[in-house]
Amino acid sequence: MAEKGRRGALVVVEGLDRAGKSSQCELLYRSLLALNYKTKYIRFPEKDRSTPIGKQIDSYLRGQSQLDDHSIHLLFSANRWEVAQSIQDDIADGVTVIVDRYSYSGAVYSASKGNPNLSLHWAWQPEVGLPRPDLCLFLSISPEDAAKRGGYGVERYETDCMQRRVRDLFLSLLDLPHNDEICVIDAGRPVDEVAQDILEPVLECMKNVDSIGPLKKLG
Numbered sequence: 152m153a154e155k156g157r158r159g160a161l162v163v164v165e166g167l168d169r170a171g172k173s174s175q176c177e178l179l180y181r182s183l184l185a186l187n188y189k190t191k192y193i194r195f196p197e198k199d200r201s202t203p204i205g206k207q208i209d210s211y212l213r214g215q216s217q218l219d220d221h222s223i224h225l226l227f228s229a230n231r232w233e234v235a236q237s238i239q240d241d242i243a244d245g246v247t248v249i250v251d252r253y254s255y256s257g258a259v260y261s262a263s264k265g266n267p268n269l270s271l272h273w274a275w276q277p278e279v280g281l282p283r284p285d286l287c288l289f290l291s292i293s294p295e296d297a298a299k300r301g302g303y304g305v306e307r308y309e310t311d312c313m314q315r316r317v318r319d320l321f322l323s324l325l326d327l328p329h330n331d332e333i334c335v336i337d338a339g340r341p342v343d344e345v346a347q348d349i350l351e352p353v354l355e356c357m358k359n360v361d362s363i364g365p366l367k368k369l370g
């Protein structure tokens with residue numbers, strides 16, 4: 152149903168572990184397909200973690216390898232740069248691309264590790280120039296609601312202390328004046344309600360891409 156000549160929208164879904172990002176991305180993807188929109192759903196780190204960089208990230212997250220904080224940070228960023236061109240091509244082709252985690256996770260998780268040489272400012276720099284989302288939905292969940300959703304897995308960043316820092320840094324990003332494409336969604340509610348709250352701004356954004364103009368770059 153993409154109208155002739157209209158580009159797709161770049162829609163990013165962000166939030167803490169257990170906020171329901173992947174389930175909501177899946178629901179959004181199916182809703183857009185059901186409405187006959189050309190749509191793709193991708194995630195970072197990329198789904199199978201199967202590219203050479205994806206494999207290194209996977210091994211690090213599982214605790215099977217050690218890497219300097221800056222190195223792993225740059226690998227996460229490189230993982231996005233690997234697919235930046237194909238995102239741009241899809242968008243130009245009228246495909247709406249839904250992205251599960253993006254540069255915001257990239258900067259915030261690395262800057263939450265407590266490394267004094269790895270500030271949020273430093274962490275953001277490799278993201279500059281990547282395709283800029285037309286809309287970023289931040290799924291917000293309180294630590295209490297997150298805790299009700301069951302225990303963490305075994306991956307490296309899935310600890311209370313880390314998640315608390317990540318949450319605070321995410322919130323500080325939302326306050327920055329140039330981040331006006333970020334929309335906060337209360338993700339502590341039933342899945343269907345959250346899905347409805349996500350679908351509306353996404354459809355609105357897809358309708359407005361012409362007035363937004365060409366896909367922008369992160370600055």
Ligand code: FDM
Nearest residue numbers: 195196227228252253256257260261308
């Ligand atoms: N993560 C994810 C980062 O630290 N940097 C990044 O750039 C991205 C995309 O990887 F703990 C972290 C966030 C999370 C872990 O992601 C795995 P999923 O979405 O929970 O699989």
Ligand code: MG
Nearest residue numbers: 168169306309
């Ligand atoms: Mg996770």
